[in-house]
Amino acid sequence: MVDNRAGVVAGGSYESIYVQESPGSRIEIGDLLVVPEDGISILMKVASLRYGFPGEDTRLLLEHKDEPAVAICKPIATISGDGIAPAKIIPGLGREVFFSTVEDLKSLTTAGQKGIYLGNLRSGSKVLDMKIAMDGFDLFTHHVLIAATTGRGKSNLLKTMIWGAMSAGSYGILVLDSHDEYYGRKTMGLKDHGSWGNGNLYFSTKPPPGSSSLVFNLSTIEPDHFFGIMDLTDAQKQAMILYHREHGEKWLEKIVLGSDQEQVDNRTIRVIRRKLRLSLGIYGKGGRIICETNAFSQSAGSSTVSSIVSALESGKVVILDTSRIGDEAELLIGSIIATEAFSRYRDYKGEGILDQKPPISILIEEAPRVLSEERLQEENNVFASIAREGRKFRVGIIAVTQIVSLIPKTILTNLNTKIILGNEMALERRMLLDSCSNDLSSEDAAVASLDRGEAIVSSIFTKFGIPIYTPLFEEFAGGK
Template structure:
């Protein structure tokens, strides 16, 4: 291995090495320092110049060169009095005796040589039982020939956060994860494909091209391709709970929804959309104002494309997705069945509104949660597959105001019922502390916003306080994986989905 420097200072939080001339280390690069019985892997977290020359002489020499008053070079390039000091932050400590590893609790010797890390230095990492490929190990901007996997059941059951600004590779990472999940057939995953990029269309590669797609993939769309499912949902299967975090509802409006649900059971939406002055007067005596009901009619009418019925008329859906009667009554249960069988279920969100798609996902996950609660009571939960949902609207439906919806409940309680959530977001700062604390794996991609970086650093399972500038400089596809199931933060590069 190439020697790139020597340990000359620091403490247990970070060491300082004097860089070998020409080594040209960069932020995020991995270096190895060894002792007799241990090997340490560090990440470059900061760099600065060092010199043994008197400051006045340096300034005078720099001025003469800049001004051109003395064209000769005063200091040769190989002058050992001028160098770079590189701060390296410890990642992991490996025993040379038995290959065990842990978060660093000791330090290498003073003046120990530092070498560039290679794929062989990570041979202590073993492939997990339910492996999900996330990418290849990365040292700075260089990709190492070492595949990095996480255990799918651990990763999904304890929830995952994928955080990055637009254009840093979030969707590509999700596609790679779903492709890997389909290899197993024992993880049920629900995803709303807002931009129609996961399933694939025409010659564009997608999950439809997976060799096990016939068995492990189900696709719902308004206009499905041959062999796939028509997206048709009966509003009888939608519950007021499914609207929380999607519609902005006042306490009075939430109360009115619950009243209609109690009074009319599964026909509550149809009856709410029906104008009935006599009923509204009765409800006013129960504390529900007419203005509240009219406001709800506007909101539900826009959400589900329902034409309100005048007195004596029947309301009807003008959109092909929803129906007020029995058409599509089995769709929510059918999707839940597919998830229980370990399928990846994609809902085509490109031809429906985001709100519409989120309502459908909420209804499905509410049904799954109801079933899995029953399995736990029966004592058969461990026989069931791990189920998860990919939520690309994470801040919106997990924010402070909407903790009562099914997605917030999954983050708080889902682990006990084998139900997990993958939250994809740009804005981690608006997700409540309670929810962030329940997310076991955080995949941190490039983010130039200091507030968002700080929020990620504070909520990560490992100490990332030295990596703020490293995170800011992450390029497309690059990330740091911080997980309660890993003893150190792992830098990876996720290849393009099309290259798998």
């Protein structure tokens, strides 16, 4: 144990316990430290580092070169024979403090083999030989938020999580993949999972052999699907609803191609038509409908929605390559599928057979596009409904964002597992840490200094914010 020694408890209070470094030890921000006492150990996390104790004159300290630093720590948990509990005590003054080891923390791995692997336990930047996994049912039905600025490893973590979900084989996951990075066309990806061929699906507007065309029949689109994703005036919404009532499945065609007896003010229809062309690339030519991206069609794609939702219902992963169809078309497709999945699962609940169905989770990047304050005002925003009450129906979302502050608090609190990766924006960190179920108030500096792949998992299912490191997907999946 001796070489594992970090320091000595030298004062402070519950919010900030001072640990004076032992000679030769080097404490890092984010380190997990443990103070063994009789029958119980107190686990602390290093929030900050300083010279000397508050009030001490550092000029005097300078006279002793290499004066040990003082780590400011926050007790996060107690570990005893009964397991891990949130810390409600502080360690004894003068006690020796150690860098925690896998041995200390072994009761952390609750989900075991069955769980969804998120990464390895991490103490500061040291990766420990302990896998952190969470129960997939809890994780997916209670919604997940993945927050970080770009390039910090969000997609890498998600690939790792979905790989785990595929291994379990009992979670339906819809990936709206605007960067076409999950399937792994040219690199390693989810297609390389041994069970990929067992009913998991990849749709693309440029499908490689063996995969399907991303094409939706216009008749599968309803006015509701647009609400909550596109800016529409009340008059425009009314017009769409009216056309739908009047023409049923042919309503969009009628709007795009025009009809002899327009029921609505022509100007409104013209604006809608222009919006459809700009956002979805749909327009009429010679009495036919053209879709620039081929993602929507008058004739093809009538069974796309049902085959996707059926795969999800069977616990499969469905990846939609939306990289060539634009933002709004992606959201529209997401909205169509989410509506269908949610509606089926509501029916199953009504019929009393929901518990035979696997959870369905919908991964959406730049989630404020559908979950911002403004979007939530829309009555028929399916993503908002899922965030609010999807849990009861086993439908969840995995919301990915760089800007948490755009998501209202009421929704943030519903996203019950938050995985926080590096973020250099102080205000964003504040907002995020405040919305966590575990007390992460002292983690600001730790989050600011998170490196690529490093994260903190805070959840109603964890006793404290668990620091993890997610390995590079290619190495993990390649078994290296």
